[in-house]
Amino acid sequence: MKRIGVLTSGGDTPGMNAAIRSVFKTGVDMDMQVMGIYHGYKGLIEGRVDYLGHADVESKMHKGGTILRTARSEEFKTKEGQKRALNVLRAYGIEGLIVIGGDGSFRGADVLSGYGIPVVGIPGTIDNDMGYTDFTIGFDTAVNNVMNEIYKIRDTMRAHDRVGVIEVMGHRCGDIALWAGISGAADLILVPERPMPWAEAADMLAANKLRGQLTSIVMIAEGAGKAEDFCKFVRENTDVEIKATVLGYIQRGGNPSAFDRVLAAKFGQRAVELLADNNGGRAVGISKNSIIDVSLTEAVETKDRFDDKLYDLNTIMAKF
Numbered sequence: 001m002k003r004i005g006v007l008t009s010g011g012d013t014p015g016m017n018a019a020i021r022s023v024f025k026t027g028v029d030m031d032m033q034v035m036g037i038y039h040g041y042k043g044l045i046e047g048r049v050d051y052l053g054h055a056d057v058e059s060k061m062h063k064g065g066t067i068l069r070t071a072r073s074e075e076f077k078t079k080e081g082q083k084r085a086l087n088v089l090r091a092y093g094i095e096g097l098i099v100i101g102g103d104g105s106f107r108g109a110d111v112l113s114g115y116g117i118p119v120v121g122i123p124g125t126i127d128n129d130m131g132y133t134d135f136t137i138g139f140d141t142a143v144n145n146v147m148n149e150i151y152k153i154r155d156t157m158r159a160h161d162r163v164g165v166i167e168v169m170g171h172r173c174g175d176i177a178l179w180a181g182i183s184g185a186a187d188l189i190l191v192p193e194r195p196m197p198w199a200e201a202a203d204m205l206a207a208n209k210l211r212g213q214l215t216s217i218v219m220i221a222e223g224a225g226k227a228e229d230f231c232k233f234v235r236e237n238t239d240v241e242i243k244a245t246v247l248g249y250i251q252r253g254g255n256p257s258a259f260d261r262v263l264a265a266k267f268g269q270r271a272v273e274l275l276a277d278n279n280g281g282r283a284v285g286i287s288k289n290s291i292i293d294v295s296l297t298e299a300v301e302t303k304d305r306f307d308d309k310l311y312d313l314n315t316i317m318a319k320f
Contacts, residue, residue, distance in 0.1 A: 001032065001095045001118070003032065003035065003092075003093050003094055004023075004027055004032055004033075004035070004094065004095065004097065004098065004272070004275055005034075005035045005036070005089065005092070005094040005096070006023045006024075006034060006036060006068070006098040006099075006100070007036075007043070007099055008020070008040060008068045008070045008100045008101060008124065009040035009072075009099060009100070009101035010070060010072065010101040010104055010124075010125070011070070011101075011252065012065045012066050012070050013137055013138030013141075013252065014064045014137075014138045014141035014252070014253070014254060014256035015124065015137035015138050015256040015263065015264040016068075016124050016138070017057075017060045017062075017065070017066060017067055017256075018061040018062075018137075018256060018260070019122050019124065019268045020036070020052075020066070020067060020268070021060060021061045021265075022266075022267070022269050023268040023272055024054075024056070024057045025057070026268060026269045026272040026273070030276050032276075034051075035050065035094060036051075036052045036056065036067075036068050037068065037097075038050070038068050038069050039068075040069075040070050040071045040073060040105075041071075041081075041105075041108055042073035042075070044085045044089070045073065045075055045084045047088050049092050061264075062255050062256070063255065064141075064252075064253050064254050064255055064256060065253070070101075076108055082111055082112070082115070089112075089117060096117070096119070096120070096275035096278075096280060097109070097112065097117060097119045098119070098122060098271045098272070099119060099122070100121075100124045100137070101121070101122075101123075101124055102125035103125070103129065103300055105121070106121045106299055106300050107300050109121045109296055110300060113296055117280065118275055118281070119280050119281065119296070120271040120275055120279075120283065120284065120293075121271075121296055122267045122268065122284055123284075124136060124137040124138055125137075125138060125139075126138040126141070126142035126169060126252055127139070127169060127171075127172075127175065127176065128173060128175040128176070129170075129172055129304045131303045131305050132283065132285050132287075132298060132299045132302040133283075133285025133292070134285070134287055134288070135263060137256075137264045138252070139176070139179075139260075140257045140260050140263075141254065141255075142176055143176060143179045143180045143183065144257055145250060145251045145252075145253075146166070146168055146176060146180035146184070146251050147183045147184045149247055149250065149251075150166060150184030150185075150186070150217060151184065153217070157215045157217070157243070158215045161214035161215060162215065162241045162243050163205055163216045163217075163234070163241065163242040164216075164217050164218070164242075164245060165230055165242060165243065166186075166220070166227065166245050167220050167227035167245070167246045167247065168180065168219065168220070168221060168247055169221070169222055169247075169252070170222055170223055171192075171221075171223040172192060172223055172304070173192070173221075174189070174190075174191025174192055174193050174221035175306075175307075176221065177190070177191050177219040177220060177224075178191060178219075178311055178314070179310075180219060181217075181219035181314060182313070185318075186218065186314065186318070187208065187213075187318045188201055188204060188205070188216065188218045188318065189218075189219045189220075189311065189314055190218065190219065190220040190224040190225065191221045191223070191224050191311070192223035192224050193306040193311075194306070194308070194311055196224075198230060198233045198234075201234075202233060202234045202238050202240070203238075205218070205234060205238065206238040209240055218230070227244035227245065230244070231244045263286065266286075266291050267284045267285075267291070270284045270291050271284050274293060282294065282296065283295070283298075283299035285299070
């Protein structure tokens, strides 16, 4: 295989640039030409393709976002859009493709693989919601971003004897709320995997106040409800003073952590090695601290695994 392409798709995540750099450097070391596809599958359909050079990737791995940009594409979900994408790959002589993204991006990669294009997926999503791999690129950075904000918010909440509710990303997966909550000493964590009636949560906060703990931190993943809605419920049913904070894109942006940079580099290297062996239809990941690869189909079908023991540990540590 002499010419490969790489694209980033879906939501951006810290560490994508480190993965792109690793793909390029490893490819060049294997005498491959590496082409960047800009704006994801949308850009692939529209032919936004160009050769990558050393200048494109140098001094970029420490930056957040993605130098290849990203976009979502409804057209790619259609047969016509998929055929246009295939025509572009063939027109540029791209023999193999690396896709960096989350579940939806991997489903697109699996479609291309079904057309006979060797494709390898690299998991890049801050939610850490892909069950086949222990960690996805960007998750560690997001957790650290949130943890740093917890302490800032706690300072203000303590000054006013208030409860602070911090809403973080995670529609179907509460890993950011869980890991940031553990590392930031949250008193209560609300996640979609472990539904807790809001009445029960409100009673816990009220009991904390009666015991003299006037300040508590509540982490809530967006899949478990909106922070402001939870605050409204608590105000209507208790005498607890409570404020909501929605972190939004703060948790997604910024420079990637050292862990995410190293993980991205390892994923990029393995992805190119798989293409070099003409071994497409695969997704790289990490399990028990070893780099693995599984079929793209398995990657998208494997259900996310929630760490119930870690969740229960927070309940123990939060006891007053």
